[in-house]
Amino acid sequence: MKLVPCLLGAAAIAVGALYTPPVWADGGTLVIVSSQVPRHxxxxxxxxxxxAVPSTQIFASPLRYDENWEPQPYLAESWEVAEDGLSVTLNLVKGATFHDGEPITSEDVAFSIMTTKENHPFKSMFAPVEGVDTPDAQTAVIRLSQPHPALLLSLSPALAPVLPKHIYGDGQDVASHPRNSTDVVGSGPFMLQEFTAGEAIVLKKNPNFFIDGRPKLDEILIRIVKDPSALLISMQNGDADMYPFMAGSQEIRRLQEADHLTITDQGYAAVGPINWLAFNTKSEKLSDVRVRQAISYAIDREFITKALHRGVSTVQRGPIIESSPFFEADIETYDVDLDKAQALMAEAGFADGMDLTIDYIPGPKEQQQSVAEYMKSQLGKIGINVTVRAAPDFPTWAGRVGGHDFEMTMDVVFNWGDPVIGVHRTYLCDNIRQGVIWSNTQSYCNDQVDQLLNDAAIELDQDKRKAMYSEFQQIIAQDVPIYFINATPYHTAYDKRLQNAPTGIWGAMHPMDRVEWSE
Incomplete structure (x- = not known):
């Protein structure tokens, strides 16, 4: 069993700090390291x-999913989908409470679903939800305006946390509510003990969790480590136990050499992560589709995946992850052609070139900064002078992109299991939302695309949905609001002594109530 004390304050979480283990009653501490900086x-x-990683430990959701994509009971002990597909009834577990001891009722579920619908950047996720009826304290009936093939998946922990209405229903703006970061109360397996912005999140065991005998661990400590080298050293030295969402080839190969670690690519089936170059289509320079097509013809994704990523990444050619049954391979892929790129620039009136900026997410250098710097070199060949614009941290980058204050940006966007959840949000006209990251930040709008996506969102026939998504992908390939590069090669490194590591379809974005240390 791994024993690590609760660490508070910046000094105590320094990389490489030596821990003096106390005496624990049972489960010990899991130390997770990440370069991702949560705003709340x-x-x-x-x-x-x-x-999502800390939120899914703090907040429970109606359902959870196993490694076979099958929904499992969580706050809802059972559920029933109406024959007409226009309602889903959730039967809640009895006796479940929030961390402050207040009972969880159907009113909390109704409040949470409607709050998520109103505030979450994935507008299509709960778009068909008209309301949630609460005939009694243990029953919530989700009413739909139309069938919703992705609804049950949308009730997963990373997408549908159940919030305490008695806290968040106080009239304050939920998106900026002070309890999003301080004194956060949920009903998940772990309770927030401390959140030091940009440094650490300390979660302690929920002694009154509604699943008997869980969680197994006493504590989860999430350390934010911005220096990639320091992060790897902490894993190699055993100062940290888990590193999820690891994408760099050097990181993966370096940690594979550590005898005490397991390295796996399992746990990302529902994530569908795509690394891409996004264009601000409202930019005067990029509003002309010929410029966006020219840039696409200038980029060599094969070079990126084979050389820059050392063969760890796989090519991605469209908006739906290539491992999905909905992916359409018969689309324009913009294989590198500098002559065609230069001709398109001239047609668009930019024969003398132009200046552009490119942003990137700080942290995963190989997938982001290195590709951005390659873009600078490659686009110079067709007369585009690119300035690579760095951000000191993730919130700064997110503020720029969510605020539409960019021309081009590298980005990683997830499919989230079903196109309705993770794909539609990027292309729907009504999801162009100022200040919201991972919405339609490209300001792309095409009525035909809207119609196809809206039809696919309610179609229960798989073959008909596939045909709709095929046409959608062909249009996106022509309009080029985004140039698709590669599937992000996420891996998880974890201590071999860990049992039940999070390798299901949501990986670390899933409650870790079953994770424990072997004796």
Whole structure:
């Protein structure tokens, strides 16, 4: 059993710090390291890895999913989908309470689903939800305006945390609520003990968790380590126990040499992470599709995946992850052609070139900064002078991109299991939302695309959905609001003594109530 004390304050969480283990009653501490910096911990109003990993420990959700994509009971002990597909009834577990001791009722579930619908950047996720009826304290009936093939998956921990209405229903703006970061109260297996922004999150065992005998661990400590080398050293030295969402080839190969670690690519099946170059289509320079097409013809994704990523990444050619049954391979892929790129620039009136900026997410250098710097070199060949614009941290980058204050940016965006959840949000006209990251930050709008996505969102026939998504992908390939590069090669490194490591479809964005140390 791994024994690590609760560490508070910046000095105590320094990389490489030596721990003096106390005497624990049972489960010990799991130390997770990450370069992701969460702005807050409320997954109902914020998407992304940084928030989802701690949020899914703090907040429980109606359902959870196993490694075979099958829904399992969580706060809902059972559920029933109506024959017409227009309602889903959730039967809640009895006796479940929030961390402050207040009972969880159907009113909390109704409040949470409607709050998520109103505030979450994934607008399509709960778009068909008209309301949630609460005939009694243990029953919540989700009413839909149309069938919703992705609804049950949308009730997963990373997407549908159940919030305490008695806290968040106080009239304050939920998106900026002070309890998103301080004194956060959920009903998940772990309770927030400390959140030091940009440094650490300390979670302690929920002694009144509604699943008997869980969680197994006493504590989870999430350390934010911005220096990639220091992060790897902490894993190699045993100062940290788990590193999820690891994407660099050097990181993966270096930690594979550590005898005490297991390295796996399992745990990302529902994530569908795509690394891409996004264009601000409202930019005067990039509003012309010929410029975006020219840039696409200038980039060599094969060079990126084979040389820059050392063969760890796989090519991604469209908006739906290539491992999905909905991916359409018969689309324009923009294989590198500098002559065609220069001709398109001339047609668009930029024969003399132009100046552009490119942003990137700080942290995963190989997938982001290195590719951005390659873009600078490659686009110079067609007369585009690129300035690579760094951000000191993730919130700064997110503020720029969410605020549409960019021309081009590298980005990593997830499919989230079903296109309705993770794909639609990037392309729907009504999801162009100022200040919201991972919405339609490209300001792309095409009525035909809207119609196809809206039809696919309610179609229960798999073959018909596939045909709709095929046409959608062909249009996106022509309009090029985004140039798709590669599937992000996420891996998890963890101590071999860990049992039940999070390798299901949501990986570390899943409650870790079963994770424990071997004796």
């Amino acid at each position: 911990l409320n997954g109902a109003v914020q998407s992304g890895i940084a928030t």
